[in-house]
Amino acid sequence: MKRLSTKSTVYLIDGSNFAMRFWEKAGGTSPEELEREFMAWLGGISRTETLRASCFRVVFDGPYRKSGAAGPSVTVYYSDSEPADEMLVERGYFMQSEGIRAIIITSDNGLRERAAAEGVKTMTCETFQHLAQAELRKGIR
Secondary structure: OOOOOOOOOEEEEEHHHHHHHHHOOOOOOOHHHHHHHHHHHHHHHHOOOOOOOOEEEEEEOEOOOOOOOOOOOEEEEEOEOOOHHHHHHHHHHHHHHOOOOEEEEOOOHHHHHHHHHOOOEEEOHHHHHHHHHHHHHHHHO
16 A cells, blocks of 8 residues: 555554554653554644545543543544454444445554454554655645
């Protein structure tokens, strides 16, 4: 995939996996700080021309905590005692079965395999971040 689609898409994001994977390297001192940095980045991504028609459903593992606002097209869920993986696969499957374009964003290979078995498209966090950063750079030019 060379670029993100301009078609309306629901991006189902494994928030804990994504936040820990990238922002930990940037020097975040706590999981909550990493989540806030991730949400701020996602807010910027959601306002790019290419992704404006899409929406983002971020699922974090564990109980509710304040992760910061990201924008009107971003909704955050907390899995509480249910694994976030279950929520992501169930929502992805439901959306696909209803004809809604949905992609699960995670670098968890087990989750990606489960989603694929249900016919749900996936993308790694690395790929999504790379493509999204390219969209951000377009807006800066």
